[in-house]
Amino acid sequence: MEFLKLKNGVLISALALALSACGSSSSDAPAVTPTAGLSGKVVDGYVSGATVTMDLNDDRICSSTEPTVTTNGLGGYTFTAAANTNNGQHMICSSGGVDISSGAAFVGELKAPPGSSVLSPLTSLVQAAVDSTLPAPVVGTPSAPTAAAITTAVTNTATNLNLTGVNLITADPVTHSNTSLIQTTAAVQTILSATTKHVASATGLQNSGSTVNNAVFQNAVQAVLASLTATPVTSTATLSNLSTSVVTGTVTRMQTNPVVSALGNVSTASPTSIAAVASNAVSKATQDIVSVPVSQLISSNGGAAAAVASITQTQNSVANTINTIKDMLSTSFASGVGATDPIFSNLSTAILAAAPQSGVSAASAVASVATLNQQIQSAVTAAAASGVAVSAPTVAISTLLLSNPTVNGNPVNIASGVAVAGAPTSAGMTVTVNGKPTLPSTVSAGISIKQTTGTRELNLLIDEVNLSCVNGSDVAEACTSTSTVKVSVPTTAKLYVYGVTAAGATASATLSNTTAASMISSQGNAVNINWTPALTALVAKGGAFTNLLNVKGTFDVKVGFSGDISMTKTVGETADVITSTVPDSAAFPNGGVFAGQGTAVTVTVN
Numbered sequence: 001m002e003f004l005k006l007k008n009g010v011l012i013s014a015l016a017l018a019l020s021a022c023g024s025s026s027s028d029a030p031a032v033t034p035t036a037g038l039s040g041k042v043v044d045g046y047v048s049g050a051t052v053t054m055d056l057n058d059d060r061i062c063s064s065t066e067p068t069v070t071t072n073g074l075g076g077y078t079f080t081a082a083a084n085t086n087n088g089q090h091m092i093c094s095s096g097g098v099d100i101s102s103g104a105a106f107v108g109e110l111k112a113p114p115g116s117s118v119l120s121p122l123t124s125l126v127q128a129a130v131d132s133t134l135p136a137p138v139v140g141t142p143s144a145p146t147a148a149a150i151t152t153a154v155t156n157t158a159t160n161l162n163l164t165g166v167n168l169i170t171a172d173p174v175t176h177s178n179t180s181l182i183q184t185t186a187a188v189q190t191i192l193s194a195t196t197k198h199v200a201s202a203t204g205l206q207n208s209g210s211t212v213n214n215a216v217f218q219n220a221v222q223a224v225l226a227s228l229t230a231t232p233v234t235s236t237a238t239l240s241n242l243s244t245s246v247v248t249g250t251v252t253r254m255q256t257n258p259v260v261s262a263l264g265n266v267s268t269a270s271p272t273s274i275a276a277v278a279s280n281a282v283s284k285a286t287q288d289i290v291s292v293p294v295s296q297l298i299s300s301n302g303g304a305a306a307a308v309a310s311i312t313q314t315q316n317s318v319a320n321t322i323n324t325i326k327d328m329l330s331t332s333f334a335s336g337v338g339a340t341d342p343i344f345s346n347l348s349t350a351i352l353a354a355a356p357q358s359g360v361s362a363a364s365a366v367a368s369v370a371t372l373n374q375q376i377q378s379a380v381t382a383a384a385a386s387g388v389a390v391s392a393p394t395v396a397i398s399t400l401l402l403s404n405p406t407v408n409g410n411p412v413n414i415a416s417g418v419a420v421a422g423a424p425t426s427a428g429m430t431v432t433v434n435g436k437p438t439l440p441s442t443v444s445a446g447i448s449i450k451q452t453t454g455t456r457e458l459n460l461l462i463d464e465v466n467l468s469c470v471n472g473s474d475v476a477e478a479c480t481s482t483s484t485v486k487v488s489v490p491t492t493a494k495l496y497v498y499g500v501t502a503a504g505a506t507a508s509a510t511l512s513n514t515t516a517a518s519m520i521s522s523q524g525n526a527v528n529i530n531w532t533p534a535l536t537a538l539v540a541k542g543g544a545f546t547n548l549l550n551v552k553g554t555f556d557v558k559v560g561f562s563g564d565i566s567m568t569k570t571v572g573e574t575a576d577v578i579t580s581t582v583p584d585s586a587a588f589p590n591g592g593v594f595a596g597q598g599t600a601v602t603v604t605v606n
Contacts, residue, residue: 204326
């Protein structure tokens with residue numbers, strides 16, 4: 001397993017890496033020939049641990065009472081024949097799970113019509129096209145489409161995506177002869193995920209649970225389909241031109257969606273003003289994924305995974321910034337300020353600049369935020385001069401700041417590293433809150449210790465780590481600059497270990513939850529990760545782990561957290577974007593992939 005640090009910012013969708021292992025069938029025939037829908041792949045990046053549901057009663061609603069299976073580490077699923085009727089000819093849905101390319105929980109619900117062997121963003125568009133020709137679904141009332149209707153939906157959707165002749169519900173994006181398929185799949189997923197994230201933030205629905213997120217995601221799917229129908233794309237590169245209509249259409253549909261219309265500020269939000277500040281971020285992310293060579297999209301190397309983590313970091317920062325100004329998005333417009341007025345003229349560009357990105361120093365990000373606030377104040381002044389009074393929130397970078405790294409209790413010089421006596425057994429850092437970030441309740445933690453010149457390495461993954469902001473009385477609260485970040489490991493967590501000896505021998509192990517729970521602790525703003533309990537347990541196992549505590553030399557030590565979280569350093573640079581992979585044979589979850597943010601230091605063991 002190897003961690004890689006991304007020096008320059010490349011915004012790549014979470015789909016980019018994981019498409020590399022697609023194994024579903026492929027066909028060039030535009031007509032749909034129904035096949036047994038018992039097996040397939042969930043592709044949004046491969047989604048491990050996703051729940052796949054078969055709509056057995058054909059009411060076009062996947063419910064908890066219908067047959068379900070869980071995807072394996074590479075997104076594959078198989079229904080048993082006993083759970084199926086009609087030879088697999090039912091709609092299928094997928095939700096939950098973890099995107100193995102980014103380590104983040106998947107948000108949204110993918111769908112595919114009867115006869116599909118792939119669940120992807122493009123099959124979701126096909127299902128939406130099918131739904132648009134049928135009455136609204138009613139629980140318990142069968143309303144399955146005909147094979148002819150599915151064929152028409154596949155043909156029209158493929159044509160509008162400039163993929164004429166591709167059977168979107170069976171085609172493997174990696175092995176298909178039309179290399180535009182993989183770029184289009186990645187670009188559509190980028191549009192859907194970025195739109196869902198930014199619109200949810202702008203309407204106050206961030207972290208509202210899977211039901212709400214799925215509803216926003218489906219409204220985004222419908223908006224993409226409508227935009228494509230109105231303006232078919234002539235190349236993958238022109239997909240980014242849909243961003244404004246997609247964001248506007250998503251918000252408009254949310255306002256009549258019974259699941260979300262009464263929540264947050266959905267009912268009063270202005271679709272055009274939200275699009276004015278969010279569509280630029282959606283467009284930029286889509287342009288960047290389209291510019292990535294096909295060879296990198298299908299690559300499974302660590303560099304691609306690092307880029308996946310980079311876009312997650314940047315898009316979370318954009319969403320946090322949009323969340324800060326969400327009240328202004330509706331009240332300003334309602335007060336008479338239009339989306340083309342000074343209050344919005346450069347706001348979306350400024351938001352992108354304000355968001356910490358890989359390759360952007362913390363100092364530069366702070367300067368960008370200062371510029372953004374100046375632009376807002378200037379716009380407010382201009383609006384007031386025109387007789388329109390609007391509110392003007394102060395925008396701050398919403399992130400966790402990492403500083404003061406230590407190894408074995410010794411302060412680390414970022415440039416030259418640190419020398420220690422004995423094997424590295426712990427790492428620490430100060431974690432403080434800047435702005436008002438929204439933290440995921442559960443993330444995973446990865447630790448890599450790799451010999452700079454040599455084969456020795458040790459990799460540890462804790463699958464559950466709890467994060468929360470607390471006040472001075474240790475009571476949970478919404479994160480503010482005065483909050484303390486509390487980090488802990490639940491007793492249900494597991495610790496996965498993979499090691500390589502000096503001779504190149506490998507070994508893997510899964511340790512008890514007690515060992516995992518004892519590894520991470522926090523006191524005030526200080527977070528400490530101590531892997532001595534893990535080393536002790538491994539040494540007791542013998543074999544390749546026997547001499548773990550008897551090492552000398554120079555090692556790269558990297559510690560990070562995965563999930564929907566934004567981190568920066570206070571030493572003038574962003575947090576290191578780190579990824580890891582281990583051989584498929586090792587007993588690691590999520591296909592042996594970890595991607596996240598944290599700190600990387602050089603340690604010399606004397």
